[in-house]
Amino acid sequence: MAAQSTLNCGCSTTSKLSYSSYIPNVLLKNKKLSMAGLVLALATTSWLKKKYNNKDAAKEKVLPNGDGNTTNTTNTEFTSSDKTSSSTTTTATTKNNKIANTGSKLKKRTASVDKRFFEQMRRLIPILIPGVKSKEFALVVSLALVLVLRTYLDIWFSGFNGAVVKSIVSRNKSVFKRKAIYEFAIMMWPLSIVNNALKLTKSSMASAFRSRLSQYAHDTYLKNLNFYRASNVDNRLHNIDQCVTQDIDKFSICLSNLYCGIAKPLVDVCLFSYKLQQAIGKGAPMIMILYFISVTIFLKKISPPFGKLISTEQRLEGDLRYSHSRLIAHSEEIGAYRGINREKIILDNLLKKVIKHIEKSNVLRFFNGIFDSIFVKYFATMLAFKLLARPLMDPKYATMFMGNAKATTSQLIEDYSRNSGYLVNLSQAIGRLILAGRDLSRFAGYTSRISDFIDVLSDIDQGIYSRYVKSKTEGARVHIIDTNRLGYKVIRNNDLIKFSNVPVVTPAGDVLIESLNFEVRPGVNLLITGPNGCGKSSIFRIINGLWPVFGGTLVVPDPENILYLPQKPYMILGTLRDQLIYPHTRSEALKRQYTDDKLERLLATVGLQHLLIREGGWDVVADWSEILSGGEKQRLAMARLYYHQPKFAILDECTSAVSTDIENHLFCTAKKYDITIISISHRASLLKYHTHLLRFDEQGNYEIELIDEISWKSNESEELVAEREFPST
Ligand SMILES: Nc1ncnc2c1ncn2[C@@H]1O[C@H](COP(=O)(O)OP(=O)(O)OP(=O)(O)O)[C@@H](O)[C@H]1O
Numbered sequence: 001m002a003a004q005s006t007l008n009c010g011c012s013t014t015s016k017l018s019y020s021s022y023i024p025n026v027l028l029k030n031k032k033l034s035m036a037g038l039v040l041a042l043a044t045t046s047w048l049k050k051k052y053n054n055k056d057a058a059k060e061k062v063l064p065n066g067d068g069n070t071t072n073t074t075n076t077e078f079t080s081s082d083k084t085s086s087s088t089t090t091t092a093t094t095k096n097n098k099i100a101n102t103g104s105k106l107k108k109r110t111a112s113v114d115k116r117f118f119e120q121m122r123r124l125i126p127i128l129i130p131g132v133k134s135k136e137f138a139l140v141v142s143l144a145l146v147l148v149l150r151t152y153l154d155i156w157f158s159g160f161n162g163a164v165v166k167s168i169v170s171r172n173k174s175v176f177k178r179k180a181i182y183e184f185a186i187m188m189w190p191l192s193i194v195n196n197a198l199k200l201t202k203s204s205m206a207s208a209f210r211s212r213l214s215q216y217a218h219d220t221y222l223k224n225l226n227f228y229r230a231s232n233v234d235n236r237l238h239n240i241d242q243c244v245t246q247d248i249d250k251f252s253i254c255l256s257n258l259y260c261g262i263a264k265p266l267v268d269v270c271l272f273s274y275k276l277q278q279a280i281g282k283g284a285p286m287i288m289i290l291y292f293i294s295v296t297i298f299l300k301k302i303s304p305p306f307g308k309l310i311s312t313e314q315r316l317e318g319d320l321r322y323s324h325s326r327l328i329a330h331s332e333e334i335g336a337y338r339g340i341n342r343e344k345i346i347l348d349n350l351l352k353k354v355i356k357h358i359e360k361s362n363v364l365r366f367f368n369g370i371f372d373s374i375f376v377k378y379f380a381t382m383l384a385f386k387l388l389a390r391p392l393m394d395p396k397y398a399t400m401f402m403g404n405a406k407a408t409t410s411q412l413i414e415d416y417s418r419n420s421g422y423l424v425n426l427s428q429a430i431g432r433l434i435l436a437g438r439d440l441s442r443f444a445g446y447t448s449r450i451s452d453f454i455d456v457l458s459d460i461d462q463g464i465y466s467r468y469v470k471s472k473t474e475g476a477r478v479h480i481i482d483t484n485r486l487g488y489k490v491i492r493n494n495d496l497i498k499f500s501n502v503p504v505v506t507p508a509g510d511v512l513i514e515s516l517n518f519e520v521r522p523g524v525n526l527l528i529t530g531p532n533g534c535g536k537s538s539i540f541r542i543i544n545g546l547w548p549v550f551g552g553t554l555v556v557p558d559p560e561n562i563l564y565l566p567q568k569p570y571m572i573l574g575t576l577r578d579q580l581i582y583p584h585t586r587s588e589a590l591k592r593q594y595t596d597d598k599l600e601r602l603l604a605t606v607g608l609q610h611l612l613i614r615e616g617g618w619d620v621v622a623d624w625s626e627i628l629s630g631g632e633k634q635r636l637a638m639a640r641l642y643y644h645q646p647k648f649a650i651l652d653e654c655t656s657a658v659s660t661d662i663e664n665h666l667f668c669t670a671k672k673y674d675i676t677i678i679s680i681s682h683r684a685s686l687l688k689y690h691t692h693l694l695r696f697d698e699q700g701n702y703e704i705e706l707i708d709e710i711s712w713k714s715n716e717s718e719e720l721v722a723e724r725e726f727p728s729t
Pocket residue numbers: 232233506507508512530531532533534535536537538539
């Protein structure tokens with residue numbers, strides 16, 4: 001029996017007959033006591049399960065707040081009618097109006113092996129295995145072949161073991177030598193190769209699945225502006241980074257383990273049942289299989305929802321990691337505010353939640369494990385003893401391979417040893433199937449997260465956004481935007497930016513400007529001003545296609561003809577050259593005749609040529625957003641503008657950290673390169689570089705003025721916003 005365990009590899013084992021030696025005698029002898037223990041343990045588990053489910057139901061209504069703690073929401077059902085853009089413009093009259101949205105129920109979603117899970121898998125499998133000629137399909141077939149080979153080797157080993165035991169008991173040296181030395185010396189090679197091939201194929205399959213799924217996730221997530229919309233317009237997905245990296249990895253490993261954990265035991269069950277029914281009678285394997293099926297059903301009834309537990313654990317881990325990455329990203333601000341104690345409270349709370357959840361899962365696993373052992377291992381062992389001994393104890397069940405009246409003792413020992421080997425393998429196979437069932441619900445947790453990710457991205461790709469919104473006045477609701485039903489029009493024109501009756505609406509449905517009308521042609525430089533939060537930057541978001549257009553007609557150039565310069569310019573992870581030419585690559589820059597010398601001249605125009613010496617040249621890779629000062633970053637962004645020379649540039653407070661000389665240089669150079677400027681600023685000193693002023697007030701009203709020399713001279717020292725108030729309409 002001990003020798004048989006040497007065969008085990010790759011797949012985990014559950015029901016081993018050898019466990020019989022551990023069964024406490026007292027339990028076997030005293031049926032009443034064992035039954036009492038069983039009832040007690042059962043009661044404990046069902047109580048725990050109930051407790052868990054009740055808590056969980058309460059948590060369905062709980063949302064995290066800023067402290068990493070939770071607050072209760074009461075409103076989970078919402079109703080409102082569908083409205084298109086035409087109704088938008090008529091219903092939206094003031095700022096803070098809400099665009100009427102499709103009401104939607106907050107659905108309770110569970111991660112378990114149900115209809116939804118199979119539907120999710122049906123959609124995921126074509127992504128994982130794109131066709132019969134794919135590498136993944138080849139791996140699936142190879143793994144199946146290796147698994148069948150493994151089963152044949154198990155059968156060989158059971159017979160071999162019986163023969164060796166017989167040769168020992170009958171003191172037959174020559175047979176012992178032939179079997180245990182020569183035959184085994186040959187067979188150890190295929191045994192070893194097959195076992196390791198199983199491991200290799202399994203891990204190759206996991207990494208092939210991971211690569212396929214990650215590629216798909218990258219393709220959809222990084223397509224168009226989906227990555228922006230997934231976190232800014234839609235808010236269904238949380239911790240997207242974790243989903244694209246960790247969850248996909250775990251899903252792939254779990255899937256290949258499951259494939260092994262189901263395919264191999266299935267082959268084993270068929271082959272060993274066949275062998276067993278020859279050896280100990282037709283009914284024996286059937287009794288064993290029926291026993292395991294009823295145990296599985298019973299265990300499923302009493303076991304906690306592991307899929308849901310895993311899914312919650314992943315979410316909580318993601319929240320914790322996200323908060324840590326925020327701490328790194330904002331370390332300077334947090335340090336300056338001495339805000340670390342506040343941050344620590346948030347992190348400690350999130351950590352507490354993760355640990356509490358893991359501990360709760362561990363307790364549930366502990367009780368669940370007790371039942372697994374009792375029913376899957378020990379009761380099964382008792383039943384196996386009975387079935388093995390039956391042909392000997394009752395001649396009615398005797399077969400050619402067990403209990404034959406003419407058989408010698410050594411023959412009986414060989415038969416017993418071989419048959420128990422078959423039974424061990426059959427029990428292990430069924431046990432593994434039960435375990436696979438358990439893994440399946442864990443796998444359902446990963447599947448649910450990944451399919452949600454894919455489904456939401458697919459919605460976003462089709463222009464359908466959903467957002468959970470909570471406000472004091474309206475309570476909680478789900479705000480759905482289906483851009484296919486909005487009556488807007490977008491026209492591409494590389495020489496014009498024009499808003500005709502376009503409302504400015506946030507993804508949460510707040511109407512910032514009811515109906516915006518203005519146009520910018522080459523040579524018309526527009527300065528946009530207004531109070532904080534009135535929607536100035538939102539205009540750029542609409543021009544760039546980041547936010548949905550809720551109505552009217554929008555004329556915009558192709559994206560390569562507009563460049564956006566924000567207050568805090570984005571710095572890519574890469575070389576200094578990469579910062580200057582972003583988003584171009586070096587080869588693209590060279591194609592445009594931008595050699596390093598020419599780039600150096602660009603740097604010189606913004607007074608940054610010293611960076612080349614200070615930082616060690618063009619090819620030094622660094623975290624430039626950390627290394628450069630705010631002003632240096634703004635100058636570098638200006639050099640980027642000179643490199644790209646787009647037709648239009650949107651400058652969003654992009655000169656706030658530089659001197660007026662440099663500011664002047666920027667606007668003069670832009671003029672020299674024929675770049676039409678749309679600036680967003682509160683500074684009256686910028687008036688002189690523009691021809692028109694678009695001024696908003698807090699109510700969403702606006703006015704467009706022509707800037708003549710007199711007006712900018714008289715306004716130069718003033719803040720543009722405070723200058724004038726508009727009557728509300
Ligand atoms: N992704 C988003 N989802 C929902 N609302 C948003 C989003 N981004 C911005 N908003 C809201 O839109 C409103 C306008 O924001 P915007 O950035 O356009 O203001 P702004 O006029 O540029 O302000 P500031 O002068 O402070 O930069 C704000 O109330 C803001 O909270």
